[in-house]
Structures are given as C-alpha cells and as structure tokens.
Amino acid sequence: xxxxxxxxxxxxxLVAVDRVNLAVGAGEAVALFGxxxxxxxTLLRMLATLLQPDAGTLAWFGRSGHGGRRDARRRLGLLSxxxxxxxxxxxxxxxxxxxxxxxxxxxxxxxxEWLRRVGVAGWGQRPLRTxxxxxxxxxxxxxxxxxGPEMILLDEPFTGLDRGGVDMLIDVLRDFVxxxxxxxxxxxxxxxxxxxxxxxxxxxxxxxxxxxxxxxxARAEFDEAYARIFATAPGNSHA
Amino acid sequence: MREILTLVRKDLDVEVRTKETLASLLLLGLxxxxxxxxxxxxxxxxxxxxAPGALWVAVTFxxxxxxxxxxLIERENDCLEGLLASPVDRGNIYLAKTLSTFVLMAIAQxxxxxxxxxxxxxxxxxxxxGVLAAVMLGVLGLAALGSLLAAIAVRTRAREVLLPLLMLxxxxxxxxxxxxxxxxxxxxxxxxxxxxxxxxxLAIDVIFLVVGWLLFGAVVEE
Amino acid sequence: MRRWFDTVxxxxxxxxxxxAIFFVFVYVPTDRDQGIIQRIFYFHVPLAMMTYLSVATxxxxxxxxxxxxxxxxxxxxxxxxELGVLFCSLVLITGPIWGKPVWGTWWxxxxxxxxxxxxxxxxxxxLLLRSVAPGEQGARYAAVLGLVGALDIPGIxxxxxxxxxxxxxxxxxxxxxxxxADPRMQLAFVVCLIAFALLFAWLLWIRTENLRxxxxxxxxxxxxxxx
Numbered sequence: 051x052x053x054x055x056x057x058x059x060x061x062x063x064l065v066a067v068d069r070v071n072l073a074v075g076a077g078e079a080v081a082l083f084g085x086x087x088x089x090x091x092t093l094l095r096m097l098a099t100l101l102q103p104d105a106g107t108l109a110w111f112g113r114s115g116h117g118g119r120r121d122a123r124r125r126l127g128l129l130s131x132x133x134x135x136x137x138x139x140x141x142x143x144x145x146x147x148x149x150x151x152x153x154x155x156x157x158x159x160x161x162x163e164w165l166r167r168v169g170v171a172g173w174g175q176r177p178l179r180t181x182x183x184x185x186x187x188x189x190x191x192x193x194x195x196x197x198g199p200e201m202i203l204l205d206e207p208f209t210g211l212d213r214g215g216v217d218m219l220i221d222v223l224r225d226f227v228x229x230x231x232x233x234x235x236x237x238x239x240x241x242x243x244x245x246x247x248x249x250x251x252x253x254x255x256x257x258x259x260x261x262x263x264x265x266x267x268a269r270a271e272f273d274e275a276y277a278r279i280f281a282t283a284p285g286n287s288h289a
Numbered sequence: 290m291r292e293i294l295t296l297v298r299k300d301l302d303v304e305v306r307t308k309e310t311l312a313s314l315l316l317l318g319l320x321x322x323x324x325x326x327x328x329x330x331x332x333x334x335x336x337x338x339x340a341p342g343a344l345w346v347a348v349t350f351x352x353x354x355x356x357x358x359x360x361l362i363e364r365e366n367d368c369l370e371g372l373l374a375s376p377v378d379r380g381n382i383y384l385a386k387t388l389s390t391f392v393l394m395a396i397a398q399x400x401x402x403x404x405x406x407x408x409x410x411x412x413x414x415x416x417x418x419g420v421l422a423a424v425m426l427g428v429l430g431l432a433a434l435g436s437l438l439a440a441i442a443v444r445t446r447a448r449e450v451l452l453p454l455l456m457l458x459x460x461x462x463x464x465x466x467x468x469x470x471x472x473x474x475x476x477x478x479x480x481x482x483x484x485x486x487x488x489x490x491l492a493i494d495v496i497f498l499v500v501g502w503l504l505f506g507a508v509v510e511e
Numbered sequence: 512m513r514r515w516f517d518t519v520x521x522x523x524x525x526x527x528x529x530x531a532i533f534f535v536f537v538y539v540p541t542d543r544d545q546g547i548i549q550r551i552f553y554f555h556v557p558l559a560m561m562t563y564l565s566v567a568t569x570x571x572x573x574x575x576x577x578x579x580x581x582x583x584x585x586x587x588x589x590x591x592x593e594l595g596v597l598f599c600s601l602v603l604i605t606g607p608i609w610g611k612p613v614w615g616t617w618w619x620x621x622x623x624x625x626x627x628x629x630x631x632x633x634x635x636x637x638l639l640l641r642s643v644a645p646g647e648q649g650a651r652y653a654a655v656l657g658l659v660g661a662l663d664i665p666g667i668x669x670x671x672x673x674x675x676x677x678x679x680x681x682x683x684x685x686x687x688x689x690x691x692a693d694p695r696m697q698l699a700f701v702v703c704l705i706a707f708a709l710l711f712a713w714l715l716w717i718r719t720e721n722l723r724x725x726x727x728x729x730x731x732x733x734x735x736x737x738x
Contacts, residue, residue, distance in 0.1 A: 062646045063734070064733050100374055102511065123375055132366050134374075136299070138306045139302055139303060147299045151292065151296075153291070437655070441656065445643045455636045455656065458629045458632040458633045459633060459660065462666035462670035465671070465673050496666075507577050507654065508651065511648070
C-alpha cells in the first residue's frame with residue numbers, strides 16, 4: 051500500500067531521513083521505533099504527503115507523483131500528537147467539518163457515531179478547548195478515521211494519554227488492522243508499539259537499522275538488537 | 290466549490306462561537322476614526338478634506354487585524370496540517386480563507402462606515418452607496434493580498450509585526466484608488482465619476498486573487 | 512564565471528568607477544540652470560536604474576527557485592534584495608541633496624519619490640522576513656514575497672500618479688528632460704551607468720558567494736555536531 055525507496059529528506063544541512071526503504075502491505079501494522087530526532091516524524095510526514103522527499107521514490111496504492119499524492123490523501127488517515135482540531139468548535143462540529151472535507155455522506159450522523167466509538171459522546175456539544183487531553187486525542191482519532199481510510203499513520207499517538215485512553219486507542223487500532231487495513235505508528239515506547247504491531251522498524255539518525263516481524267521467539271532477538279543499537283550509539287543520552 | 294464552502298462555513302462557525310474577530314474589528318475601526326477625528330480641528334475645512342483618508346486608514350487597519358487572526362485559528366493544534374493532509378486543493382484553502390476573511394471584514398465595515406458618516410459630518414447622499422462599494426472592493430483586495438501574506442507571517446517568529454510591514458506597502462495601489470473614489474463621491478460626484486477608480490480596484494483585486502491562488506501552494510507545501 | 516569575478520571583473524569595476532568620477536567631477540560641463548548640484552544626477556539616476564535591476568533580479572531568482580528549488584537561485588534573490596535596498600537607500604539620499612537647492616525642499620510627495628519610498632519599504636520588509644524565517648521555509652516565503660513585490664511595483668508606479676491631483680508636485684521632475692542637452696553630459700551618464708552596472712554585478716557575485724559559504728559553514732557545523 052505504501053512503497054518507499056531510498057527516501058532522503060534534509061532540513062538545511064541536517065539529514066533527517068537518510069536513504070530509507072519501506073514497503074507496507076495491506077493488513078500490516080508497523081511500529082517505527084527510535085529516539086527523538088531519529089527521523090520518525092519526518093518519515094511519517096513524507097508518507098502522509100505533507101513533506102516532499104529530497105531524493106528517492108514514494109508510491110501510495112501503486113501510484114506516485116502528483117496524482118498519487120492526491121489519491122493518497124483521500125485514502126490515508128493521519129494522527130499526530132497535535133489534534134488538528136479547532137479548539138473553539140465542539141467535537142461534533144470538528145468531526146462534521148472533516149467529514150464534509152473528505153466528502154463523507156451524512157457528516158452529522160457519522161460524527162455522532164464516531165464520538166460514541168471513542169467515548170466522547172457526552173462531550174460532543176462543548177468547545178473542544180474544555181476537554182481533557184485524553185478526550186481531545188480520542189476526538190483526533192475519530193477525525194483521522196472518519197473518512198474510512200485504508201491506512202492510518204500515527205505519530206506518537208500515546209503521548210499524554212492515561213491508561214484508559216491508551217487502552218481505547220489500542221482497541222480501536224487492533225480492530226482497524228483486523229479489518230484488513232494497515233497502519234504505521236511511531237513511538238519510543240516499545241511495549242505500546244508492539245501491543246498493536248507485529249512488525250518493527252528501528253530508525254537511528256535517519257537510517258533504518260532494523261526491520262522485521264517481532265513475535266514469540268523473535269521478540270527476545272528484537273529486544274537484544276534494540277538494546278545493542280542504542281547502547282552503542284554515541285551521543286544518544288536522550289534515547 | 291463544495292470544498293470552499295465547507296472551509297468558509299468552518300471559519301464562520303468559529304466566529305459565531307467566539308465573536309472575537311468581529312468585535313475587535315469593529316472596535317479598532319471605531320477607535321481609528323475617533324483618534325483621526327482628534328487629529329483635525331472640527332471647525333476647519335481640513336476635516337472634510339481628510340475624511341476620505343481617515344475612512345481608508347480605518348478600513349485598512351481593521352483589515353490587517355482581521356488577517357492577523359485569520360491564520361491564527363489554523364495554527365492552534367496545527368489545524369493547517371490537518372487541512373493539508375486532506376484531499377482539499379491548496380488553491381481552495383486560499384480562496385476559502387480570502388472569502389471568510391472578506392465576509393468578516395465586510396460585516397465590520399457595515400458598522401464602521403455609518404460611524405464615519407456621523408463622525409465626519411458627511412452628507413447622507415446616494416453617493417454613499419458608491420463609497421460602500423469602494424470599501425467592499427478595497428476589503429476584498431485586503432483579504433486577497435493578506436490571506437497570502439498572513440499564511441507566511443503566521444509561521445515566522447515575528448508574526449504580529451511582520452504582517453502589517455509586508456502588507457501596507459503592497460496595498461498602496463488599492464488604498465490610493467479607494468481614497469480617490471471616496472474623494473470624488475463625497476465631493477458630489479456621481480457614481481459614474483468614480484467608476485474608473487472602482488474599475489482599478491476591481492482589477493487590483495483580481496490580480497491579487499490570481500497571484501495568491503497561484504502562489505499559496507508554494508507557501509504551505511513543504 | 513568564478514575566474515572572471517576573481518580576476519578581471521574587480522579591476523574593470525575599479526577602472527570604470529575611477530572613470531565615472533573623472534567624468535562627473537572633471538570632464539562634464541556644469542549645468543547652466545542648476546549649477547554644480549546637477550552633477551549628482553550622474554550617480555542618482557544609475558543608482559535608481561540599478562534598484563530596478565535588483566528588483567527584477569529578485570523576481571527572477573524567486574521564480575526560478577520556486578520552480579527548480581535550487582538554493583543557488585534563492586541566494587541570487589537574497590543578494591539582489593540586499594543590493595536593491597542599498598541602492599534604493601542611496602537614491603533616497605542623493606535625491607533630497609539635489610532637491611533642496613533645486614526644488615527648495617528636501618522632500619515632496621511627488622509621484623516618483625513616493626513610489627521609490629514604497630519600493631524601499633517593500634524590500635526592507637523582504638529582508639526582515641528573511642531574518643525571521645530561516646532555512647528552506649524562509650527561502651520559499653521570501654520567493655513568494657519577491658514575486659508579489661515585483662508584480663505590485665507597476666501598480667504602485669501607476670497609483671502614485673493618481674495622487675498628484677491632491678498633492679501637486681512643487682516642480683515638475685526634470686530628470687533627463689533638461690539636464691542632458693550637451694553630448695558630453697550624455698557620455699558622462701553612459702560611463703556612470705556602465706560603472707554602476709559593473710558594481711552591481713560584482714556586489715551581487717560577492718554577496719551570493721558569501722551566502723553560499725555561510726550555508727556550507729552551517730553544514731560543516733551540523734556535521735561536526737553529529738560525529
């Protein structure tokens with residue numbers, strides 16, 4: 051569903067993503083691991099069509115270029131640590147707005163359904179500003195899924211969520227993958243990432259240093275590799 | 290078209306909830322007129338001569354304020370990212386922002402122009418319809434130029450000062466045409482006399498709209 | 512190009528400048544009506560022309576940068592904008608020096624003066640934008656402003672004439688109309704124009720090179736930080 055080859059993105063002199071290859075198929079759930087500054091967000095923003103790569107090729111659902119990007123925007127969902135929701139509008143207004151923007155039929159009803167699904171139904175008519183971080187993130191999840199995307203990209207979705215919020219998110223995402231859709235999520239929390247995903251990709255300083263299925267016996271192997279990668283990384287005290 | 294209407298409706302929904310932009314526009318417009326009427330001796334003929342300029346200073350300042358706020362609501366929670374990740378056309382984001390800012394400014398002007406008539410002892414003649422038309426054309430130009438520049442200014446670290454500094458010199462042609470139209474109309478000219486000025490303003494508006502529509506993608510696409 | 516600018520061009524510019532000074536202060540006859548102050552014209556007008564050349568260069572650099580996304584063009588636009596502000600400042604300084612004795616006032620809201628001042632304000636704003644928006648983002652923003660500014664200038668130049676009916680000029684601007692009757696004056700003007708064009712090219716080269724070096728220093732610094 052996404053096919054990236056040799057992706058490079060620089061910010062001025064800094065190489066944020068360095069020759070990364072990544073292919074993700076239908077029904078696959080991939081966790082991107084790595085410390086802050088490893089290039090996770092940059093990679094995700096490129097996959098989400100928000101950032102143009104400086105080099106490399108990128109195809110969504112078999113199409114690339116301008117047409118591929120336009121098509122991808124319709125079929126992708128994006129959840130960032132920012133909610134993309136207007137604080138002065140109510141959750142219901144926000145969701146209906148995004149539903150309309152994606153051309154979803156009956157936006158009001160769809161918004162109400164999703165508010166129930168993420169457990170914010172009772173708060174639907176207050177300004178978003180007055181909601182807790184967890185509920186706002188719930189609304190943001192609903193916003194990312196309201197147009198029925200085939201793939202969802204999540205950038206540090208667990209940040210600032212309490213236990214209940216994390217459980218709800220994991221629940222929705224597992225359900226999403228079980229229906230044959232795919233997802234890529236970035237996190238620095240290995241446990242949470244692997245609670246949703248079977249495949250792990252590790253980035254370090256913009257490069258992909260590990261990519262594989264993590265389950266059962268492979269888990270120990272991954273943990274060892276992960277520890278080794280970051281133990282030997284100089285200047286990675288913040289990892 | 291559906292995209293533009295959806296986006297405009299969202300901006301107006303925000304305004305209905307907060308009422309902040311409209312209130313600040315009206316207040317700033319009225320304060321500008323008040324301060325400018327202090328600047329001229331109420332008995333002198335200078336006041337009548339300065340009236341068109343005073344009106345346009347009030348229109349322009351209110352416009353700059355409106356545009357400063359226009360992209361502020363897209364900045365909180367990174368909403369603009371949300372729009373860019375959606376399939377909505379970049380040019381439509383620009384046109385929608387121009388349209389919604391225009392609507393807010395136009396409503397504010399409906400309050401500011403009557404107060405101008407009051408403060409500056411302007412004869413209530415049918416020519417005022419022409420003045421109002423000139424103001425609307427001017428406000429459209431402000432919205433068209435400003436929506437492009439505000440998208441730039443809002444993402445720099447000097448946004449409050451940067452927007453007026455970039456905008457005011459570039460809006461000069463529309464400003465001058467507006468002042469000239471108002472002068473001619475208030476001096477007892479017919480609507481036909483002001484027509485060349487109104488035509489120039491319309492041309493400026495169209496140029497700003499086309500340029501903004503073409504270049505907006507370069508501002509927001511990374 | 513580098514060879515040329517490192518060897519021939521600086522010498523050529525210096526010679527042309529020396530010649531310009533000779534022509535303006537020694538060769539050319541003094542204007543009958545205006546007297547000695549008219550000689551400032553030979554600097555003032557070429558500077559104004561270089562200002563417009565800078566504006567055109569900013570627009571060209573901006574357009575090509577937005578199209579090809581090559582930082583070299585962004586540096587050309589950036590350098591040209593700085594030169595535009597520099598030359599325009601000199602125009603705004605030399606103008607009043609001439610205007611005081613001839614028009615009897617330092618400043619008047621004549622159309623051409625007004626337009627020049629607005630042009631200065633646009634490109635001063637451009638430089639301010641560059642200083643508050645760094646990197647690739649700043650380059651894109653500046654390119655958009657550089658294009659909008661260049662497109663706006665014809666409008667401004669027209670619009671300031673609409674104002675003349677309210678603010679009549681103290682005296683008609685006679686630049687170019689009465690001053691250059693003598694062929695020696697025309698020759699001096701051409702020499703000055705060539706000298707300033709060479710100066711413009713040289714300064715633009717130095718400034719873009721300077722900006723290129725700044726970029727590579729920054730790159731090396733980042734690389735050093737990461738190893």
